[in-house]
Amino acid sequence: MDAYKIIGGSKLEGVLNVSGSKNATLPILAATLIAEGEYILKNVPSLKDVRTMFKLLEKLGLEVEKISKNSYKIINNGIKNIEATYDLVKTMRASFLVMGPMLSHSQKAKVSLPGGCAIGTRPVDLHLKGFEAIGAKIEISHGYVEAISEELIGNNVILDFPSVGATENIIMAAVRAKGITVIENAAREPEIDDLCNFLNKMGAKIRGIGSSRIEIEGVDKLKAVEYSIIPDRIEAGTFLVLSALSKGKVGVTDFKIEHLEGFILKLEEIGYKLNENNGVFYVKGEIEKPKPIRVQTMPYPGFPTDLQAQLMTLLCFSNGTSEIKETIFENRFMHVSELNRMGADIKIDGNIAIIKGNINFSGAEVMASDLRAGAALVIAGLLSEGETLVQRIYHIDRGYEKLEEKLKNIGANIERVKVDII
Numbered sequence: 001m002d003a004y005k006i007i008g009g010s011k012l013e014g015v016l017n018v019s020g021s022k023n024a025t026l027p028i029l030a031a032t033l034i035a036e037g038e039y040i041l042k043n044v045p046s047l048k049d050v051r052t053m054f055k056l057l058e059k060l061g062l063e064v065e066k067i068s069k070n071s072y073k074i075i076n077n078g079i080k081n082i083e084a085t086y087d088l089v090k091t092m093r094a095s096f097l098v099m100g101p102m103l104s105h106s107q108k109a110k111v112s113l114p115g116g117c118a119i120g121t122r123p124v125d126l127h128l129k130g131f132e133a134i135g136a137k138i139e140i141s142h143g144y145v146e147a148i149s150e151e152l153i154g155n156n157v158i159l160d161f162p163s164v165g166a167t168e169n170i171i172m173a174a175v176r177a178k179g180i181t182v183i184e185n186a187a188r189e190p191e192i193d194d195l196c197n198f199l200n201k202m203g204a205k206i207r208g209i210g211s212s213r214i215e216i217e218g219v220d221k222l223k224a225v226e227y228s229i230i231p232d233r234i235e236a237g238t239f240l241v242l243s244a245l246s247k248g249k250v251g252v253t254d255f256k257i258e259h260l261e262g263f264i265l266k267l268e269e270i271g272y273k274l275n276e277n278n279g280v281f282y283v284k285g286e287i288e289k290p291k292p293i294r295v296q297t298m299p300y301p302g303f304p305t306d307l308q309a310q311l312m313t314l315l316c317f318s319n320g321t322s323e324i325k326e327t328i329f330e331n332r333f334m335h336v337s338e339l340n341r342m343g344a345d346i347k348i349d350g351n352i353a354i355i356k357g358n359i360n361f362s363g364a365e366v367m368a369s370d371l372r373a374g375a376a377l378v379i380a381g382l383l384s385e386g387e388t389l390v391q392r393i394y395h396i397d398r399g400y401e402k403l404e405e406k407l408k409n410i411g412a413n414i415e416r417v418k419v420d421i422i
């Protein structure tokens with residue numbers, strides 16, 4: 001199994017480029033199931049999750065061709081199989097996003113229930129309630145959800161919580177429904193805007209993009225198009241943490257600063273400033289040490305749960321005690337015990353992590369429990385004294401394109417190595 005061997009303490013300097021967004025690419029790939037034709041997708045990151053979605057699309061009958069480094073042609077000559085099986089859905093929850101598009105294209109779909117993962121139970125009840133509201137009949141048996149609809153008819157859907165996946169899945173199911181579907185309390189993440197912009201380019205009529213009230217007027221026909229995916233704001237945020245810890249020596253480029261408002265407000269509260277030079281952003285402060293702060297993860301535009309672990313690593317260096325409250329996922333503190341093994345002083349009280357600052361990290365053998373936990377451990381390893389071995393980096397490979405290559409370019413001493421698992 002692959003692991004990262006990191007020797008901490010190298011001087012980090014240079015510019016990190018941000019790749020295309022994983023969380024925008026996955027729903028957009030799923031949306032290519034809706035209409036037949038040839039799609040060209042650009043700025044697609046080379047990631048394990050993206051390859052899993054390619055495999056799933058191929059199983060359902062689509063063809064995927066690589067055109068150049070980050071561009072792909074997706075050919076939809078009709079869906080040949082409406083079943084998304086457990087083997088693919090269990091490795092990537094976003095596989096469940098093929099349900100809405102298949103309902104839209106074929107009026108039926110059978111998708112394995114994704115189950116939970118290291119960060120929580122993660123049910124799909126809100127997706128299913130939305131499908132039912134627009135006329136699908138849902139049956140759950142033997143670990144699969146089967147949805148069938150003679151005709152999808154627009155309706156009002158009020159989400160109990162602004163779920164990103166449910167908002168996306170319901171939008172994709174509704175684009176060809178008869179009449180108007182209104183989603184209230186919709187999630188507002190930029191990846192949803194990107195999906196809506198893609199669908200509108202295909203001929204959909206979606207209004208209220210970026211707001212919590214999304215209106216989808218069903219159309220008869222959609223067409224395949226060419227589209228370029230937005231940059232990954234979570235990768236950008238991860239790199240901005242490194243920029244801060246390098247005292248502004250590391251720059252970050254190729255991302256949209258406006259997608260990171262909630263995160264940047266917190267960096268400012270800590271005492272940092274963002275400076276821009278020719279599209280490259282540097283995080284720097286007059287402060288000797290970051291100030292301790294209180295943070296709560298929130299749906300967009302609040303502080304993103306996907307940057308919680310990375311910020312925690314940063315706050316370990318602060319001059320006092322910080323608090324992070326995780327409100328999105330029930331169990332997203334698995335990195336805490338690993339950071340503590342590296343010398344952090346973090347205690348958990350329910351969904352609040354209390355982080356004592358002023359620590360020095362010392363390299364240790366640690367394990368990535370999920371994608372962002374893995375990123376937090378890599379950052380800690382780079383700032384540690386001595387050697388760190390981050391195991392289970394298959395989680396990191398799900399969502400960070402060529403991470404070790406990018407980090408090596410800014411001077412990090414990081415290597416991918418094979419380790420035996422007992």
Ligand SMILES: CC(=O)N[C@H]1[C@@H](OP(=O)(O)OP(=O)(O)OC[C@H]2O[C@@H](n3ccc(=O)[nH]c3=O)[C@H](O)[C@@H]2O)O[C@H](CO)[C@@H](O)[C@@H]1O
Pocket residue numbers: 022023024026093094120121122123124125126127128161162163164165166187191305306328329330
């Ligand atoms: C591929 C992708 O885009 N993943 C992102 C997406 O995940 P995902 O779309 O799974 O996240 P959701 O917004 O749906 O989930 C947020 C919360 O709602 C709950 N919930 C969700 C759906 C449902 O039917 N019932 C229910 O109870 C979940 O268990 C969780 O506690 O948004 C999350 C929240 O910003 C991010 O951390 C993930 O990186």
Ligand SMILES: C=C(OP(=O)(O)O)C(=O)O
Pocket residue numbers: 093094306371372399
């Ligand atoms: C939680 C994440 O992804 P997923 O929803 O695919 O598990 C993430 O990207 O941090």
